[in-house]
Amino acid sequence: MNESIKLLLLWLLLAEVSYENLAKLQIDNGREKRSVNYNFKDPEPDRLVEYYCNRSGPVEIVEQAEGKIITRFKGKSFYDNNQECQWNLAAGPGRRLQILVEQWRLQYAPPQALCDGYDHIKVTDSDGFFASWCQVLPIFESPFYISSRGQNLTVIFQSDQSNPKNQRYPGGVLRFRSFDANSCPPNWMEYNDVCFTLKNVGQVWSDGQKTCNLEQANLASIESQQEFDFLQTSYSDFSGNVWLGLNDKAVFGLVKWIDNSSAIGAFKALSAVKTDPFRHCGRVNFKKGTVEMADCETKAAVLCRTEKGKLSKIYPIPLFKTDKGNEEDSKKGRGLLLGVLIPSIVLLLIIIVAILVYRRRDKFSCLSKNQQTSKRSDENINLDAVSTAQQPTAPMIFDDQPQAFSHQHVAPPTYEEALQSDPIP
Ligand SMILES: *[C@@H]1O[C@H](CO)[C@@H](O)[C@H](O)[C@H]1NC(C)=O
Ligand SMILES: *[C@@H]1O[C@H](CO)[C@@H](O)[C@H](O)[C@H]1NC(C)=O
Numbered sequence: 001m002n003e004s005i006k007l008l009l010l011w012l013l014l015a016e017v018s019y020e021n022l023a024k025l026q027i028d029n030g031r032e033k034r035s036v037n038y039n040f041k042d043p044e045p046d047r048l049v050e051y052y053c054n055r056s057g058p059v060e061i062v063e064q065a066e067g068k069i070i071t072r073f074k075g076k077s078f079y080d081n082n083q084e085c086q087w088n089l090a091a092g093p094g095r096r097l098q099i100l101v102e103q104w105r106l107q108y109a110p111p112q113a114l115c116d117g118y119d120h121i122k123v124t125d126s127d128g129f130f131a132s133w134c135q136v137l138p139i140f141e142s143p144f145y146i147s148s149r150g151q152n153l154t155v156i157f158q159s160d161q162s163n164p165k166n167q168r169y170p171g172g173v174l175r176f177r178s179f180d181a182n183s184c185p186p187n188w189m190e191y192n193d194v195c196f197t198l199k200n201v202g203q204v205w206s207d208g209q210k211t212c213n214l215e216q217a218n219l220a221s222i223e224s225q226q227e228f229d230f231l232q233t234s235y236s237d238f239s240g241n242v243w244l245g246l247n248d249k250a251v252f253g254l255v256k257w258i259d260n261s262s263a264i265g266a267f268k269a270l271s272a273v274k275t276d277p278f279r280h281c282g283r284v285n286f287k288k289g290t291v292e293m294a295d296c297e298t299k300a301a302v303l304c305r306t307e308k309g310k311l312s313k314i315y316p317i318p319l320f321k322t323d324k325g326n327e328e329d330s331k332k333g334r335g336l337l338l339g340v341l342i343p344s345i346v347l348l349l350i351i352i353v354a355i356l357v358y359r360r361r362d363k364f365s366c367l368s369k370n371q372q373t374s375k376r377s378d379e380n381i382n383l384d385a386v387s388t389a390q391q392p393t394a395p396m397i398f399d400d401q402p403q404a405f406s407h408q409h410v411a412p413p414t415y416e417e418a419l420q421s422d423p424i425p
């Protein structure tokens, strides 16, 4: 039995290692695409006017083409406790704003924290657009973009009172620039009144949609062969996988764009797409010119799409149409399958095999003992025979005679007990 325990431990160890490798592979798969950097060609930092936190009130930044917001006080390297700063950006008529969040070095906040209770940065507009983040940013990777819907944006920075003297942080640096509301945002590509941008990040599909949403865009649909050719030419040297708005989350096997419009036949490469019970999100590889369905929880770069000259409707992240509902459940379900169910089945098999091997060895040792006295041949030996051979002197137990066995070990009932258990009818 010692050997089978060793085998078991070894197997558990191997299972652990391969599970970790799997997770690491997926992350590497996301990181792999960072060699090419498409997004961060930005204005010369030295030319930018700097707007620090103002002690006496909001900083008004009216009709400035570009500039830099720095969330600490001028002349300081770190932000103070209890800071409350606000910058009102007004791009002017017919213009919009794009912010590049270049840096946010804030005091630690726990991963599930509501950022309002910690040092945080917030970007809002009068129409209710809202982005708020603290040090822990599940979806954002530095740096990231935010685009306004209208002419104005407000940036707010707040720090709490609990910033110890020995723990100090420089805070946030946000570059902004205004752009003509009738053109694509800076760094986006324009094609026939549509704007595209490739975000060179490693994000799961739903986070990709959130990243696009910060720029008033959605995960991209590609609606014609011409669009596909244009994108493939533009990103021909990008070798990583790129998420599109393609998915079959609502109805498995029915591939749609994120706005629920059908994706069937939009361009040639789509016809090769195969649906799969574990792959519900579509990604493109521009270098290879291929589109495929993949696990929505793997990481890839992101292609966003928005319309030129007007605001796109932001679409909700489609949910899986299963009994249990949403993506999180499905993710957990899959984790359960990989992490618990499969190992348990294998474990069970190993235990069964170990028991069989153990019994078989016992059987052979019994056999050799019995060979002189027994005329049984090997072929007639079965498990029942082995168990009786193991216990040659044990009393036989029959269902209709339970007392025959128990009376050998247990004291006979007293007169009273006999009366209670055997009432006279
Ligand atoms: C700081 O706020 C005060 C009061 O609101 C204002 O007069 C001043 O111009 C502001 N400074 C800057 C740099 O915006
Ligand atoms: C934008 O800000 C400017 C200056 O603060 C203000 O006059 C204007 O009314 C604002 N526009 C909108 C649409 O909120």
Ligand SMILES: *[C@@H]1O[C@H](CO)[C@@H](O)[C@H](O)[C@H]1NC(C)=O
Residues within 6 Å of the ligand: 250, 258, 259, 260, 315, 316
């Ligand atoms: C797409 O369809 C699903 C169900 O068919 C619905 O729940 C979802 O709201 C729709 N999404 C959009 C953007 O229309």
